[in-house]
Amino acid sequence: MSNNGLAAATQIDLPIWTPMGRLVHIGTMDPQDKGAQGDSLEGHGLSVSECPDDWEYIARLGGNPRWDVHPLPRQALRFLHLHQVSSETMDAMRSWAVEAGLAAPAKGYKVSWFDGDHEDFVYMTFTDESQAKSEFEFYAGDFDAESQPEAQRPKFEAFDGFAMTPEGLALLRRKRADLTETDELCALLYVEDQTDLIGAYWADRHAPEELSAPRAVILPTRLDQVRILPEGSHEAESIVDAVYSTDTERIRAALARNPEARELNECSDESGETPLFHLVNTAMVIGRSGLDEAGTQVRQIAASAVLVLDAGGKCEATYIQHGALQVLLDQPWHQFPGSDALEVLAGKLIEKSNVDVNARLARSLSPASELYPLAASIAIGNHIVARRLLAAGADPSLAAVGTGFEDLIEFANSRGTEGASRIGAMLAERAMNAALSAKGNEPRDPSIPLKRRAAL
Structure with a gap:
């Protein structure tokens, strides 16, 4: 975390997103070009996505160079998953930004009108009441009471919200920000200053025809944690x-x-x-x-x-x-x-x-014992399966484990998860067939077939 002299925050649990596909940036790598087409929705970082073709269409980026983003060796790219942030967590990040002087309470004004293309209301928010009223009067004057239902009449509402301060906008390299953006912009600044995450991710609906697609941003102070190469340079x-x-x-x-x-x-x-x-x-x-x-x-x-x-x-x-x-x-x-x-x-x-690895986990019996592989399988897996295998009669000598077998059962019980039991069933089956082969017998279908182990 950078902790650039801003207020320290109590540790917050954050939802994490890790990309599973190739991350691509479209555009130059010159920071001065950021926002050349207007303020970026992702703030001051490097905009990336797993669907570059869609974003080339949405943002009209055709003809710009493309760059592949690679993690450094043995490091994962971890982003804040903004769409899974709880309201309580968002409140905490906003409170941190307010305390740090990056955001402040503000009176807001919302102008809503019905958009026929979207068949729904769309809106704008303002901090200047006169500007909001002027915008409202424009849409109100355009409303036709004879042909439009009353439910579609434009609306003017005042509300209490938060706005980015000049200091917050400067850090984000933004000239302005809508009040509806404040929470997400506060989250970006919080992530950069108070966590070791590389950036933030928006799981927007994948509908390029409606100018919407998932997107992410890598914060500028995290660019030393990635390798950025021309597209296809693998x-x-x-x-x-x-x-x-x-x-x-x-x-x-x-x-x-x-x-x-x-x-x-x-x-x-x-x-x-x-x-x-x-x-x-x-x-x-x-x-x-x-x-x-x-x-x-x-x-x-x-x-x-x-x-x-x-x-x-x-x-x-x-x-x-x-x-x-x-x-x-x-x-x-x-x-x-x-x-x-x-x-x-x-x-x-x-x-x-490595059977020897499994056997050491069992912490029982001598490696010289012919029961060693099976004992290990019992110890880290499903002792019920092992009991049935022992009772199957394929190798009677296996029943002579005695007290050691009971110790292994106790150890198996201590593992305590059904996942371990399922793997243990597979291990026990493999070990039984190995024991049969070692004694010159044909490996047989055990009494509990592999395909039925899930029911145990």
């Missing part, structure tokens, strides 16, 4: 950058350029995370966020994680107990949006996981 992009974008096409292209993919198993100096661990952890965060677009984002992240696994990404991070599989075990991921993709990812993690 040739030198690293595998890690591509993975963090969660754009599967970019990941495939980066892997094709560097098939050894050694970067996939290098840990960040700051967090000790591998790219795979970051992806799985991000999927869990977004899955439990409740965001409208969570399902789409989770599926895209899961697909990226599967690509990483297939390219040789390891399941464990710096510390064994922080492995990517364990991240899934600790969450009820089957309840998240996009759980179908997470189930595919879970299967892939199990397929690629």
Whole structure:
């Protein structure tokens, strides 16, 4: 956070948006060109979007250069999701701006009139009463009482609101601001001064024909946190950058350029995370966020994680107990949006996981024991499935676990999430078939088939 000598604020929980597609800026990179076509709706930052073609049409930007915005290695682009800010949170951010002298209470005047093209009322707000009355008289004089219903008569209303001060407008590089913009502009200044977020996002309706589309802004003090390259300049992009974008096409292209993919198993100096661990952890965060677009984002992240696994990404991070599989075990991921993709990812993690890692998590039995893989599966998964597998009679020696088995059951119970049970079912099934193969028996369909594990 910048904290540019402004009032400090109590920490506020803010809804976060992370782009899942390519962010593009249309225009020059010269700050002096900002607002050349009038005050920007996004304030003083770099306007970006995931739908540049639509914004080129809406803002008449044809012929301007395009720029791709890339996160720095192992960093995500995190924006304030303005449309999901609660009224209480918005009040707190506005209060901070008022205390900092960037906004102030103001008497406002609203002039509304019926617009036939939109088949609804539209309005303007003013801080100058005489100007508002002059505008109202214009529309009132244009109203035809004989042909228009009384409900469509223009309206003049006074209200108490807030306006940006000259100091606030100067920070935003705006000449003026409508009173209806005050809350969002206060939010931009709050985010820049009091958080480490990169900017703000408006989830406007995607209707280019009505001049509306989602948009975002990167704050000017955050431009050192991104790389901005001419559109299509992915040739030198690293595998890690591509993975963090969660754009599967970019990941495939980066892997094709560097098939050894050694970067996939290098840990960040700051967090000790591998790219795979970051992806799985991000999927869990977004899955439990409740965001409208969570399902789409989770599926895209899961697909990226599967690509990483297939390219040789390891399941464990710096510390064994922080492995990517364990991240899934600790969450009820089957309840998240996009759980179908997470189930595919879970299967892939199990397929690629190091049995020794799972066994150490179990904290039981000797690695020399032939029961070691199954014991690990029981310990981090569904002991009910394990009981049924043991009772199936495929390998009678497995019933001789004794007291150690009870300890493992107790440990499994302590995991406590149904998500862990679902993964545990897959692990137990895999371990049983491995035990059968080791004894020269054909792997068999266990008594609880994989496709029925969700019902356990």
